[in-house]
Amino acid sequence: MARRPVLDLSECTDCEGCIEMCPEVFKRNPAGYIEVEDLDHYPEVCVEDAIRSCPTDCIVWEE
Numbered sequence: 001m002a003r004r005p006v007l008d009l010s011e012c013t014d015c016e017g018c019i020e021m022c023p024e025v026f027k028r029n030p031a032g033y034i035e036v037e038d039l040d041h042y043p044e045v046c047v048e049d050a051i052r053s054c055p056t057d058c059i060v061w062e063e
């Protein structure tokens, strides 16, 4: 199983930085929250950029 990014919504400030950095992985769902797409493989560099750009450090890799 490949690792995937997860985000802690309780810390998310809704800044959309992750969507800007990595729109193929992060999106806004119909309920209005940021979520991670279900993918077989996640683009490492792009997710790392999103992790670095997140102002509240609420995105982490889950093994």
Ligand code: SF4
Residues within 6 Å of the ligand: 007, 011, 012, 013, 014, 015, 016, 017, 018, 019, 034, 050, 053, 054, 055, 056, 057, 058, 059
């Ligand atoms: S970058 Fe972080 S704080 Fe901003 S929308 Fe994404 S998860 Fe939320």
